[in-house]
Amino acid sequence: MLEANLLRTLPHSVGSLTDMRELSIFGNQLQSLPDELGNCRSLTVLDAHHNELTSLPSSMASLGKLKSLYVQSNQLVGLSLLKQRVLDHLPLTNAALGANSFDLREAFEQPSARLGLAWNRGEPPAGPLCGVFTDNFATVDHLYDPASPGSRGAVLMVAFAAEGAGMRQWASPCAAVRGAGLALDTLYLADPSNSYYMQSPCGQWQGRSYYAELIERHSKHYDAVFIIGSSMGATGALLHATLGQRVLAFGPRVNLELTHGSFLPAAVRRACTDAVLGALSQTDARGAKVSVHVGKSSLDETLQARLVDHLPGVAVPAPANICV
Amino acid sequence: MYKPKDLNLDWSPRFSTLWDKIGWIRANNGRKFEPWRVSKPFLRFLAYTDSRNFSRFLHQHWPEQVEYHDTFHHNLPMNLERSGALSVLVKRELLSLLLAVAGTAQTTGGGTTGRK
Numbered sequence: 001m002l003e004a005n006l007l008r009t010l011p012h013s014v015g016s017l018t019d020m021r022e023l024s025i026f027g028n029q030l031q032s033l034p035d036e037l038g039n040c041r042s043l044t045v046l047d048a049h050h051n052e053l054t055s056l057p058s059s060m061a062s063l064g065k066l067k068s069l070y071v072q073s074n075q076l077v078g079l080s081l082l083k084q085r086v087l088d089h090l091p092l093t094n095a096a097l098g099a100n101s102f103d104l105r106e107a108f109e110q111p112s113a114r115l116g117l118a119w120n121r122g123e124p125p126a127g128p129l130c131g132v133f134t135d136n137f138a139t140v141d142h143l144y145d146p147a148s149p150g151s152r153g154a155v156l157m158v159a160f161a162a163e164g165a166g167m168r169q170w171a172s173p174c175a176a177v178r179g180a181g182l183a184l185d186t187l188y189l190a191d192p193s194n195s196y197y198m199q200s201p202c203g204q205w206q207g208r209s210y211y212a213e214l215i216e217r218h219s220k221h222y223d224a225v226f227i228i229g230s231s232m233g234a235t236g237a238l239l240h241a242t243l244g245q246r247v248l249a250f251g252p253r254v255n256l257e258l259t260h261g262s263f264l265p266a267a268v269r270r271a272c273t274d275a276v277l278g279a280l281s282q283t284d285a286r287g288a289k290v291s292v293h294v295g296k297s298s299l300d301e302t303l304q305a306r307l308v309d310h311l312p313g314v315a316v317p318a319p320a321n322i323c324v
Numbered sequence: 325m326y327k328p329k330d331l332n333l334d335w336s337p338r339f340s341t342l343w344d345k346i347g348w349i350r351a352n353n354g355r356k357f358e359p360w361r362v363s364k365p366f367l368r369f370l371a372y373t374d375s376r377n378f379s380r381f382l383h384q385h386w387p388e389q390v391e392y393h394d395t396f397h398h399n400l401p402m403n404l405e406r407s408g409a410l411s412v413l414v415k416r417e418l419l420s421l422l423l424a425v426a427g428t429a430q431t432t433g434g435g436t437t438g439r440k
Contacts, residue, residue: 155418176411177418184418224425226418230401246421248414250400287424291417295400 004262015039027263061089079106098192118192153183160229160236197236284312
C-alpha cells in the first residue's frame with residue numbers, strides 16, 4: 001500500500017516481490033513502471049490510477065494472474081499497442097482505462113473483461129463501439145435509458161455506478177420495477193476517473209457541477225426524480241441529493257479521509273464532505289427523503305453513516321429491518 | 325462468515341478480488357503478529373485488521389456500538405437482492421415518491437402522473 005504519496009519512481013527491486021498479490025500505488029507522481037514489475041507473477045490487482053504514466057511496461061504481459069487493472073487518470077497513449085503487447089496476454093476481468101490520452105479510434109471490446117474507456121480522446125469509429133455504456137464496456141460516462149423510447153416515464157431514476165468501468169449496476173431492480181408496471185426511465189452514470197464523482201472530464205475537480213448539469217439536463221422534464229447508488233455511487237447520490245425527491249444510498253463514503261480517497265487533494269476531500277452534508281441538510285425543508293443503508297458489520301460504513309444520520313430527513317435503517 | 329461463492333461479480337469488479345485481498349491481509353498480518361503466540365486471546369484481532377474483524381472485536385466488547393451482521397461494504401445491495409429485498413425496497417421508495425408527488429399535485433390542482 002503506497003498510495004497517495006509523492007513517489008516519482010518505483011524501485012526495480014519491486015520485481016523481487018514474487019508473492020505480492022495486490023499493489024496499490026495510486027495517487028503518486030509515477031511517470032513509468034519498472035520492467036521488473038513483470039516478475040510479480042502473483043499479482044492479481046494493480047491499482048495505479050491518478051499517476052502520470054504515459055505507458056505500461058511490456059513485461060506486464062507476464063502477470064498471468066492479473067485480474068484487475070486500474071490505471072484511470074493517467075496520460076496513457078497507444079491503446080492498440082497496449083492491447084497487443086499487454087492486455088491480450090492477461091486474464092483480466094476488469095480493465096479501467098478511463099480518463100487517459102488514448103485515441104478512441106483504437107477502441108476495442110474485450111469479451112472476458114469489463115473495459116472502461118470513457119473520458120479519452122476523440123470518438124470511436126462510427127458503429128457498435130460509439131457511445132456505448134453497458135455492463136462490460138463503456139466509451140461514455142452516462143446512458144439515458146427510457147422505459148419506452150419516444151415517451152417519457154413517470155419517474156426518472158438516476159443510478160450512480162460504483163467504481164470501475166461503466167456499469168449498469170442498477171439494471172436489475174430497474175427491470176423489476178418496470179415489470180411491475182411502472183414506467184421508470186433511467187439515467188445511468190459512471191465516474192471513469194474513479195474519483196467519487198468529484199473529477200470532470202477535463203481533469204479538474206469540477207465533477208460536482210459537471211454531473212449536476214448532466215442530471216439536470218435529463219431531469220428537468222420530470223416531477224419525480226429518484227436517485228440511487230452504492231459505495232462511491234452512493235457518495236455521488238448524496239452529493240446530488242438536492243436534485244431528487246428520494247435518495248437511496250448504500251454504504252456511502254461521506255468522509256473520504258476514512259476510505260480510499262487519499263489520492264484526492266485535501267481541499268477536494270473536504271469539499272466532498274461539505275457538499276454531502278450541505279445537500280442533506282436541505283432534505284427536510286425540501287420535503288425530500290434520503291435513506292442510507294449500511295452493512296453493520298463494517299466499522300467504516302457505520303462511521304460514515306453516523307456522519308449523516310442526525311440530519312433531519314435522513315434515515316439509516318438497519319438491513320434487518322427491511323421487510324420482504 | 326461469508327464465502328467467495330457469496331460474492332456476486334456482477335455488482336462490482338472489486339468483488340472479484342475481495343476474497344483474495346482479505347485472505348492476503350490475514351496471511352500477512354498473521355505472519356507478522358503470530359497470533360497463536362499471543363497469550364491474551366482478545367488481542368488476536370490484531371492478526372485480522374480488516375474492518376470486519378475489528379468490528380467483530382468491537383461487537384464482542386461493546387455490543388451496543390457495532391452489531392455484527394454478515395455484510396460487507398460493497399455487497400449490501402447484492403445481499404438484499406439475493407434475499408429478494410432490494411427490488412421491494414426500491415419499489416417501496418418509488419411508491420413513496422409517487423404518493424408524495426401525487427399529494428403535491430393534488431394540493432396545487434395539478435395532475436397525478438409526475439410528468440411535466
